[in-house]
Amino acid sequence: MSKNAGLRKRADAPHTTASLDLPPAFARRPPNAPDYVAPNLGDPNDPDAAYTEPRAPRPGMLIGLCVGVAVSLTLYLVVFYETISTPTDAAGYTADGTNLLDVTRLTLVHNVTVRTMDPAVPDGAALLVRGNEIARIIGANDAAYTLQSLRGTGVTVVNGHGAYVYPGLMDSHGHFLGHGLALSRPNLVGLPSVSAVRTVLRDFIAQSPDDSYSDTRWLVGNGWDHTTWTDATDGAGAFPTAADLDSDPVLTSIPIALQRIDVHAYWLNQRAISLLGQLPLDVAGGAIKRDPITQEPAGVFVDNAMFLVDNVMPAPVDADWDAALTRAQTDLVRFGVTAVGDAGVLPPAMAALVRGAHSGELKVRVHAMISCPQDVQHQHIQAPAPAFCAETVQGLVEAARNVSDRVAIRSVKLFLDGALGSHGAALIRPYDDASETKGIVRCSSWECPELNEVVRKWDAAGFQVNIHAIGDHANQLAINALEQVKAEKRPRIEHAQILTLEDIDRVAKLGILPSMQPTHATSDMGYAQSRLGLDRLRGAYAWQRFLQAGVTHLPLSSDFPVESPDPLEGMYSAIARMDHDAKSPHGDQTPWFADQALTPYQAVKGFTSDAAYASFMDTIIGTIAPGKRADLVFTDVDLAHITNAQELLPKSGKRRVLATWIDGKCVYEKDAWCARGVEVQL
């Protein structure tokens, strides 16, 4: 807005004095307002009690009236305080043209239980939102009178119908735009056979416009997993081949590349292979699966051999990224997610975030972690080892800084190792079930000598440093390198999955934030012990050990789309440490290492205030407190006080997330929940 916007607005405004802008309830300010006396409203658990009007005069009515006036006065002061604490002109306009005395910017949400997740701010029974900010949390004793005093004032009133209100949920580590891209592609997750994959692809092509795919626009799919294929005559038991795809004529004429569910392999058809050009015989740190007789590439490219595909496969264009942003956001707000850490963003994706923030399309707040591109030609391919590239992305970092508070690019993600499932996590000692390997380190050598210098450079350039480390060796390397970073820079280890007990203590002492995924524990628990052995498991997925060691913030996340982006499922895993059928390797109805399970409150804290802290967003989100953004989730389950964790799951029959607000606006509603709640005129 221009500097003169406020003046222009004032000239257009219907009233010229502050007093005329005040609604009667605010203007009725008695000369000697009595001190507040808490009225007895009967059963606080009866939601209807909050707005039952007194039917006949009764003793104490006068006190009630006085209290009503006092509450009105309080609300007046809330607004008035803002006016005097923010520079305004005589009519209450700030320099950007907003009128702090304008009651039409106020929304009262009542008939709710407000869980602030801030120990310094008591929970409430109603919430006053001004524009995009929380103005006031109203206690149970004040709620009814607040409602009465605002009758007919122009304040929007929303009946929450008994819902719980929590701070908007934040997923600290997901792949926001990657998720959006995946949502626009054929989904191969959970299919039972190769022919089922072919059917999905054929249907997808049939529903796409004729010219959708060509040598410069490949069909890309996600999520196949040959270990879940059950029919031995239909692909089960081995990696698939190009011939498996080419057996369907519809799938031969366009290049097809299908990513395995763990993102560690591509499966190509012959058309795509033919576009790769001359291929090396061997690839260090990867494999080209070959036909045993002809020795020709058979179709699957594993780990580092995937770069051979990435180098040739056309990158998504701007329109693809923009569509991905919208798809990802639409999906996430359904789960109450209002902010995400995008864990590893290459320049084209960063540009899409900046465009989205600029146009207003981006609603969800994104803490984007830079991923360095391989080189100038391959801006969409991640560098193979930890690298420094602040100069390369400087323009985008500045563009993000200037555009809005929806996107922040102030951190970097460095990768050290792979995942436990594929024996890629870097371990100090060999795997128990594969004694020939200790996993992989994505550096020039096992000790990753370049890491210290790369971390030092990013830190000196003012970026938060977040290091992906899963195995205990990778975590040790990460801690050694992060030792040089001050705690107030909030360095993070992404996953922090398997650590020695001594290293857990070092994490706490150094103020490193372990950024952890509860669902990874419940997904891995079936094979973790055979891979690691009991001794190493003591420091694996060890949420309580971190807290007991003195870690004060435990940001939680899902790593979507690797896992479901639903934070309530994450909370379930954190609290229950069992699968959705209440089973674990330790038995039915028995948590897997119960002593490491989080309490419901700790789990919610991980998905709200701890996540906000780990993203430097704690000044604006993460708790419900006056002055913070009105990013809210309305639920029919009391997340932080839940007694039956199963109620967090979709199959429980609970409606779970009823609505999601960002900046005081309803961005998702189940069954028109927001619209039905509005009682503009009482």
Ligand SMILES: [Zn+2]
């Ligand atoms: Zn991830």
